[in-house]
Amino acid sequence: MDGLRAIAKSQVWMLRNNIARIKEEPMLKVSFILAFMCLFWIGALILFHRGFRFLNRFPFVGSILMDETIYLFFAALFVMLALSSVIVCYVTFYTSREVDFLFSKPIQDTVIFFYRFFQSVFFSSWAFLFLGVPFIIAYAIIKQVPFWFYVTIPFYFIPFLILPTALAALIILIFMSFLDFQKMKYVIIAIVLAVLAGIYWAYKINIRPAFSARTEIDFVMNELLQHLRFLRHPLFPGCWISRSIICSSVSRFRDAAFYFMSFAITTLFVLQIDWFIAQRAFFSGWAASRGGRKDRRYPVEKGIINRMAQMIAFLPRSTLAMVIKDIKIFLRDPGQWSQFLIYFSILGIYIFNLRNIPTEAVNPFWRVSITFLNLMATLLVLASLTVRFLFPLMSLEGNKIWVLGLAPITFRRLIFQKFVINLLGILLMSESLIYATNVILETSRSMTYVSCGIAGLASFGLVGLSIGLGSIYPNFKEDNTAKIVSGFGGTLNLIIALFYSIAMIGAFAAPVYSYEVQGSIPLRTFRSMKAIAWIITVAATVVVGVAPVLLGYRRLEQMEY
Amino acid sequence: MIEIKELTKKFGNTVAVDNLTLSIPEGEFFAFLGPNGAGKTTTIKIIAGLLRPTQGSVFVGGYSMTSKAIEAKRLISYVPDVPYVYEKLTGREFLYFTGELYNIDRQHYQKEIERLLGLFSMQDYGDMLMENYSHGMKQKVVICSALLHDPRLIVIDEPMVGLDPRSVRLVKDILKERSRQGTAIFMATHTLSLAEEIADRVGIIHNGRLISLGTVDEIKMGVEDSVRLEDVFLKITAEE
Numbered sequence: 001m002d003g004l005r006a007i008a009k010s011q012v013w014m015l016r017n018n019i020a021r022i023k024e025e026p027m028l029k030v031s032f033i034l035a036f037m038c039l040f041w042i043g044a045l046i047l048f049h050r051g052f053r054f055l056n057r058f059p060f061v062g063s064i065l066m067d068e069t070i071y072l073f074f075a076a077l078f079v080m081l082a083l084s085s086v087i088v089c090y091v092t093f094y095t096s097r098e099v100d101f102l103f104s105k106p107i108q109d110t111v112i113f114f115y116r117f118f119q120s121v122f123f124s125s126w127a128f129l130f131l132g133v134p135f136i137i138a139y140a141i142i143k144q145v146p147f148w149f150y151v152t153i154p155f156y157f158i159p160f161l162i163l164p165t166a167l168a169a170l171i172i173l174i175f176m177s178f179l180d181f182q183k184m185k186y187v188i189i190a191i192v193l194a195v196l197a198g199i200y201w202a203y204k205i206n207i208r209p210a211f212s213a214r215t216e217i218d219f220v221m222n223e224l225l226q227h228l229r230f231l232r233h234p235l236f237p238g239c240w241i242s243r244s245i246i247c248s249s250v251s252r253f254r255d256a257a258f259y260f261m262s263f264a265i266t267t268l269f270v271l272q273i274d275w276f277i278a279q280r281a282f283f284s285g286w287a288a289s290r291g292g293r294k295d296r297r298y299p300v301e302k303g304i305i306n307r308m309a310q311m312i313a314f315l316p317r318s319t320l321a322m323v324i325k326d327i328k329i330f331l332r333d334p335g336q337w338s339q340f341l342i343y344f345s346i347l348g349i350y351i352f353n354l355r356n357i358p359t360e361a362v363n364p365f366w367r368v369s370i371t372f373l374n375l376m377a378t379l380l381v382l383a384s385l386t387v388r389f390l391f392p393l394m395s396l397e398g399n400k401i402w403v404l405g406l407a408p409i410t411f412r413r414l415i416f417q418k419f420v421i422n423l424l425g426i427l428l429m430s431e432s433l434i435y436a437t438n439v440i441l442e443t444s445r446s447m448t449y450v451s452c453g454i455a456g457l458a459s460f461g462l463v464g465l466s467i468g469l470g471s472i473y474p475n476f477k478e479d480n481t482a483k484i485v486s487g488f489g490g491t492l493n494l495i496i497a498l499f500y501s502i503a504m505i506g507a508f509a510a511p512v513y514s515y516e517v518q519g520s521i522p523l524r525t526f527r528s529m530k531a532i533a534w535i536i537t538v539a540a541t542v543v544v545g546v547a548p549v550l551l552g553y554r555r556l557e558q559m560e561y
Numbered sequence: 562m563i564e565i566k567e568l569t570k571k572f573g574n575t576v577a578v579d580n581l582t583l584s585i586p587e588g589e590f591f592a593f594l595g596p597n598g599a600g601k602t603t604t605i606k607i608i609a610g611l612l613r614p615t616q617g618s619v620f621v622g623g624y625s626m627t628s629k630a631i632e633a634k635r636l637i638s639y640v641p642d643v644p645y646v647y648e649k650l651t652g653r654e655f656l657y658f659t660g661e662l663y664n665i666d667r668q669h670y671q672k673e674i675e676r677l678l679g680l681f682s683m684q685d686y687g688d689m690l691m692e693n694y695s696h697g698m699k700q701k702v703v704i705c706s707a708l709l710h711d712p713r714l715i716v717i718d719e720p721m722v723g724l725d726p727r728s729v730r731l732v733k734d735i736l737k738e739r740s741r742q743g744t745a746i747f748m749a750t751h752t753l754s755l756a757e758e759i760a761d762r763v764g765i766i767h768n769g770r771l772i773s774l775g776t777v778d779e780i781k782m783g784v785e786d787s788v789r790l791e792d793v794f795l796k797i798t799a800e801e
Binding site: 300333408558 | 632637657663688
């Protein structure tokens with residue numbers, strides 16, 4: 001294919017140059033990073049292993065619970081990959097300057113399309129791969145599968161990562177070919193809302209009252225299996241890969257092969273349709289995106305943002321100007337706000353469905369577990385939110401950093417502004433979320449206070465971590481946030497944020513379980529342990545939230561543009 | 562206005578600027594010439610505070626660019642060779658943003674922005690997103706932003722790239738006028754005729770070293786058979 005060899009070579013050269021650059025880095029730094037990543041991977045493996053071991057210990061239903069977890073994991077992964085790929089494909093195919101360059105060369109449209117397609121696959125899925133492999137290995141260890149199962153793991157992931165992106169690319173190709181480019185933002189909103197409404201509907205119609213359950217295990221199983229029935233729908237691709245893995249773990253090779261081949265053939269089929277449409281419509285859609293209506297006016301002091309800015313007019317003028325600039329840029333970039341929309345829609349579904357957990361029917365173990373799981377879910381959402389949206393903030397100043405570098409403002413103020421403004425937003429969101437979910441779950445008052453306290457501290461720590469690391473490891477040459485986040489700094493941010501979130505909850509989980517569930521410690525010991533937990537979490541928050549901001553400030557001060 | 566003393570800038574083993582000493586008084590229009598990769602943009606970025614010297618020092622208006630950078634930056638305007646701007650802001654929003662960053666009186670800068678946009682025939686485009694601007698239109702907005710806070714030093718890198726002839730003339734006139742009013746202009750350019758036309762003094766840098774400094778006539782006198790600045794430039798940069 002024309003141009004394919006040249007593009008492939010350029011990628012190899014870039015990879016070689018990147019490796020050469022890494023070799024120039026201090027050995028200690030590279031070793032530390034590698035060791036940290038290995039530790040994270042092993043930590044994730046241990047965590048998943050413990051989780052599966054816990055499920056497997058349930059008499060009679062352990063294996064079923066493990067399989068349900070596999071269904072849930074791959075279903076969630078499939079939907080999340082497809083949703084994020086819609087945005088990543090839109091940005092990668094139609095807004096990148098590299099595509100302008102490639103279209104100016106004698107290269108076939110389909111070559112450009114698939115080159116950008118596989119970039120999208122990589123950028124939207126590497127993190128899932130990083131988490132997915134230890135997940136499957138942990139499952140396999142508990143299931144005591146034969147050795148060959150481990151060898152097949154990459155073969156499961158290859159089509160699984162490609163299909164959601166292929167579907168997303170198909171949607172984007174079709175819409176960009178037949179719709180006005182300017183309407184794309186409405187299309188993105190419609191797709192996101194439609195998919196989320198579909199998830200909610202599928203979930204909702206399967207809910208049955210569980211109060212008729214006779215025993216605790218019956219109750220859990222009845223409730224769980226009813227809730228998750230839609231994950232096993234035969235037309236849902238996420239289900240095929242799960243079934244293939246489950247079947248191969250018990251040596252049902254024919255069934256495993258059947259489901260895997262169903263998935264692989266569907267992937268190839270969708271890729272074939274992508275190729276067919278890209279050949280005919282990729283260039284025309286791209287050209288339309290360059291020739292759309294460009295005369296829309298944005299009067300400088302009108303609009304809701306300027307009116308809302310009046311509410312924070314007490315801020316120093318340069319700070320206020322930077323806040324307004326950041327908000328305007330965010331809201332005018334569909335690639336940014338559409339992902340925000342996905343996060344909040346998922347959160348909405350999550351909160352809405354919490355109402356279906358019948359708290360009065362469960363014992364202290366489940367009540368405390370649900371409270372901590374809810375807290376964990378909130379912190380993980382916060383962690384991913386801060387990594388995805390706050391880490392790239394400094395990098396997005398990009399090649400415009402000269403504007404701020406030249407202005408008579410210090411980088412201390414710039415970082416401080418980004419930290420405080422985002423902290424206020426995240427704090428408001430996390431506290432509202434944790435308080436609302438605790439009310440829905442009818443959590444005890446003391447646990448609600450603990451949850452709110454942890455959420456507040458975690459907001460501080462996670463915002464500081466992302467702003468700080470984003471300043472230490474900025475990528476001013478890239479305007480694709482998916483690429484910025486997938487770099488070393490973003491990965492490090494994600495790893496530390498996950499560890500930190502788990503540590504925050506772990507510090508309180510031990511005393512609360514010992515006292516409220518097992519009753520193995522007296523009240524005085526419980527209070528002392530809780531006080532120690534507060535000291536540990538505050539100290540961890542200071543280290544995680546303040547140190548990166550200070551280092552980031554120093555890094556920006558010393559940076560050259 | 563600018564005092565550069567024994568300035569050296571290294572990138573790894575590459576010496577981009579080598580022991581440069583230069584003084585630019587208030588109101589002087591200084592043209593900084595040199596082949597590609599000679600060290601012009603590096604020098605300009607050090608003066609603007611965007612790069613740090615490896616050795617030596619830069620003072621702007623008496624303030625050290627290393628230890629009193631904020632004070633020095635208040636006096637400077639910088640127009641980069643490539644007009645990178647916030648593409649999702651309108652031209653007018655970008656100028657308002659600049660006005661706020663420099664803490665200029667709001668009424669004053671609003672009036673000045675309209676005047677500058679009018680001068681560059683940009684009033685009709687001021688409320689459109691800059692992602693829809695041409696290179697020249699972005700350059701005009703950046704030049705407007707550079708003039709907004711009434712700087713005492715304008716550092717400008719290839720100012721005419723992308724501008725239409727009318728705007729080129731306008732920029733030349735504005736810079737000359739500012740220079741007459743006491744603003745120092747430090748301009749890097751490859752357009753030798755421009756330097757010959759408007760510069761009070763010219764410096765030629767090659768391989769990081771300042772190899773010639775003086776008025777256009779002084780420089781021409783130093784090289785035999787040179788009628789135009791272009792001849793001088795080609796000869797002395799070839800010799801080096």
